[in-house]
Amino acid sequence: MPLFITNSLTGEKEEFKSIIPDSVSIYFCGLTVSDLPHLGHARAWVHVDIMRRWLECLGFSVTYVENFTDINEKIVARIGEAEYGESESEVASYFINKALEAMESLGLKPAYVYPKASEHIPEIIDIITSLINSNHAYESNGSVYFDVGSFESYGALSNPDLKDNSAPTDANEANEKKHPYDFALWKAGQVSPESIAKYRNSSLPPILEPSGDIWDSPWGPGRPGWHIECSAMSMKHLSNNIDIHAGGQDLMFPHHENEKAQSEAATGMNFANFWVHIRLLETQGEKMSSSLKNYFSVNNAISEFGSNSIKMFLISTSYHRHQTYSDSALHEAVERWGRLKRTYFRTLNEVKNPSSDSGTVDETLLNSALSAKQKFHDSLNDDFNTREALVALFDITNSLNRHFDSYEEYDYSTLELSLEILHNLAIDILGFSFNSANLDKSSLDLINSLIELREQERSKGNYEKADGIRKELDLLGVIVEDTDNGPTYHRK
């Protein structure tokens, strides 16, 4: 079964074909860095990370680019707040570092490059100039707007009602534009105090002077529009025609619609062949977002539940359906991850310290492992259905546990094969990590001697002492479990 991806442009699941054989370009519309990344961002990241890993697994060489929007009124609004910084660029780099940290703790594969809007002003000016020259854009009072009427297929992605002349538009821009849907490519001057007032923390002194960084341009000093930044970065770091342009569902209009229009008007080429939109994470009936102040930051979530459990939660709903955050859903994810991990280590410990080999192949286990692998592949090929892929993983864990509980002697060759499959699917493709942080040698020695001591007490029947030691270990974050082959432990 070949890979099928839902293309927002057509609304259909389409067979994926890359522009260049064996090579895929992906651009992901990254964060506007005006706040800490939250679980909603993590959801998009984790799903795109799996898409990228799966394409690599299919044999494609993937060039993955993810930008940071570091020019934005919301960033300006936070100047002088807490330790964020005294200028737009300082605030932006503070939050960029936070985002990069969050990505690392989520175990995401790094992008080929993380371009920043502020470092692409010459490219942005070049595109705007060519749009003006080809009559797709016009200058007005030192600002430049894209002329929506000049681009025939405007609206193909999001289907807005262009006849609606009452469409909401920025009051300050209304007089400068020919059509309400025309959008700014370049905005004259700095950010006005009024336009950031609503984003400014009310406990802070208001910013009274026009502020934010500005750059020179043929139309006078000003700032680039939001949409043109991504066009410039995508074209520079990938090409004029890329395979996949991904982002959150909330970016479809106006951001992606406008990116597509201006890019295609400028180059005459299809900007992206596949548009992929990740549906949003909701909490209590509304989307999780910085502006609604209902978010759970990635770092807080990870320190409370651990990176793997968070990932388990986020991929337990496929990317093209929205997901609801709740405590019980998180709890379920913690349990699901625990089940996967425990079976993995149960098998690994057995394979590392084999007892007697049955010498026969457990056909049930073998077939289950092989068909689960196939099911996993089919699931990801079916529009990256991560929930179905997880089902395949649990098919393997169930078969392994059943094998252990059904026989006295084990089929080690199939155990090893199953373990290898489990490792490949869970680690290489879904990006989980079975290795908890490494302990230093003295901690390991301490744990081992405590476990040994507990065994001695147990063998003497001193269960009270043994349970006390188990409790101590628990406080150290170490869970001891007694099995037929002696005690094992894992970290919380």
Add this chain to the structure above:
RNA sequence: GCACAGGUGGCAGAGUGGCUACGCGUCCGCCUGCAGAGCGGAUAUACGCCGGUUCAAAUCCGGCCCUGUGCUCCA
């Protein structure tokens, strides 16, 4: 209002014409010094509403209701 996506058991969430979803939770049993894990079984009469097509509909068609997102800050 317009556009798009959804509505599935206690929860969560796959499934696109006939076949137990996986899981979490709850209950019972086995195992165990205990705990945990695991296994076995049970529970859940599930498919928003109303029509239609069909031997057969959660699945296809039509209408309606509801939810979310977007409609110039947003993953």
